[in-house]
Amino acid sequence: MPRKKEEIRIRPFWYSDIWIFPKLITVITTLDKEGNVNAGPYSHIMQFDVMQKSPRMMVGFRQESHTFQNILATGEFVVNCPSADYLDDMMETARFWPEGVNELEHTRFTMIPSRKVKPPSIDECPQIAECTVDQVIHLEKSSGIIIANIEAIVMDEGLEQMDRSERIPAMNLPVGLGDQSRRYYYHAYTDNVKMHELKEPPGGQKGGKIKMTMKWDDLAVEALMNVPVAVRQMVSERLEEHAQAKGATCVTAQHMVEMSEEYGIDEELFARFRT
Ligand SMILES: Cc1cc2nc3c(=O)[nH]c(=O)nc-3n(C[C@H](O)[C@H](O)[C@H](O)COP(=O)(O)O)c2cc1C
Numbered sequence: 101m102p103r104k105k106e107e108i109r110i111r112p113f114w115y116s117d118i119w120i121f122p123k124l125i126t127v128i129t130t131l132d133k134e135g136n137v138n139a140g141p142y143s144h145i146m147q148f149d150v151m152q153k154s155p156r157m158m159v160g161f162r163q164e165s166h167t168f169q170n171i172l173a174t175g176e177f178v179v180n181c182p183s184a185d186y187l188d189d190m191m192e193t194a195r196f197w198p199e200g201v202n203e204l205e206h207t208r209f210t211m212i213p214s215r216k217v218k219p220p221s222i223d224e225c226p227q228i229a230e231c232t233v234d235q236v237i238h239l240e241k242s243s244g245i246i247i248a249n250i251e252a253i254v255m256d257e258g259l260e261q262m263d264r265s266e267r268i269p270a271m272n273l274p275v276g277l278g279d280q281s282r283r284y285y286y287h288a289y290t291d292n293v294k295m296h297e298l299k300e301p302p303g304g305q306k307g308g309k310i311k312m313t314m315k316w317d318d319l320a321v322e323a324l325m326n327v328p329v330a331v332r333q334m335v336s337e338r339l340e341e342h343a344q345a346k347g348a349t350c351v352t353a354q355h356m357v358e359m360s361e362e363y364g365i366d367e368e369l370f371a372r373f374r375t
Contacts, residue, residue: 116278123276125287127193127209128159129178129219130170137202137211137220138166139193143276145179148247151363155250156234163244166199171246175233176217180225182209184274184289189224191285216251226256226271268293310336312351314343319353338363 108118115121123143130138144160157179161168171177182190189207197203204211204222211220217230231248238244259267268290277286310324310333320339327335342359343351 120278122288123278124181125187125190125274125276127180127182127190127222127225128167129180129204129211129222130167130176131174131219132166132170132200133173134200136200137204138170139203139209139222140165140167141190141194142167142179144243153363154234155253156247157229157231157250158245158247161244161246163238163241168244168246171233172236174218176219177231177246177248178214178217178219178221179229179231180222181227181271181273182222182225183272184287185272186224187274187287194285214252215254221254226259227273228254230254265295312336312340314340315350317350317352320351320356323353323356 111117124145126142126145127139128142132138142159142161146158148156148158159179161171167177186208189209192207193203193209195203195206197206208224210223212223214221214228214230217232221228221230229250230252232251233246234249235247236244237247256271259270262270273290275288275290277288279285316324324332324336324339339351339355339359342362343355346355346358348355
């Protein structure tokens with residue numbers, strides 16, 4: 101029996117009031133034009149470019165927020181991810197403090213210098229991204245989206261080497277579950293984590309039908325078959341675009357070598373998708 105469904109009227113703040121988006125909790129630090137520190141929690145954040153050549157994130161803001169204004173003025177910000185032990189401090193930075201107030205002074209957070217940008221980082225955050233502005237998108241009157249270059253990813257020592265099963269409890273990052281009426285904020289703890297193994301279909305590494313729109317020489321096809329199946333279609337499309345841009349009518353292994361260098365598509369990337 102299908103479950104009974106109903107269509108919901110879409111009202112302002114639908115994304116928060118009715119739809120549940122479990123999200124990352126961050127505290128973004130910025131400087132205003134006079135160099136005063138500002139901090140506020142931000143959760144509308146996700147990766148924008150997954151390649152290492154120009155890693156980027158996108159973040160959504162209310163256009164009047166001090167954080168958005170400071171980023172427009174200075175072009176820099178830091179995304180700090182606090183552990184769940186610091187949820188109270190994170191909420192303290194959400195209060196509507198007047199302009200020029202350093203919210204961090206009302207918390208247990210400690211400022212430390214960042215490596216590549218001027219706004220400070222927060223020591224108590226195991227995972228930090230130092231960012232500069234790549235693009236700004238103003239969505240009418242509602243929100244502003246910043247697409248940011250990641251200048252540095254800084255983590256507590258030792259985390260990188262850990263297996264995910266160890267890193268999740270070591271970082272203890274909370275999950276944001278939104279708010280009721282902009283007042284009651286809900287969070288979850290990552291202490292009940294389940295692991296699922298993604299299994300290859302039979303013959304998986306060999307399989308994966310690839311749509312090719314150009315001629316490919318044998319060496320290029322062989323090289324493509326070494327690309328993990330999860331990214332093979334994407335790599336083949338990029339490769340055809342690359343060969344066409346070079347004015348070629350046939351994709352060759354040389355095109356793959358050139359493109360690997362240009363985009364950072366290398367063994368390190370492929371290893372990521374191998375089991
Ligand atoms: C957990 C949490 C997540 C938030 N995420 C966002 C967000 O992604 N975008 C946004 O505009 N406001 C968000 N807010 C609201 C801002 O943090 C709040 O308006 C804050 O006062 C802004 O500070 P600022 O003006 O110093 O930047 C969030 C608040 C909380 C508590």
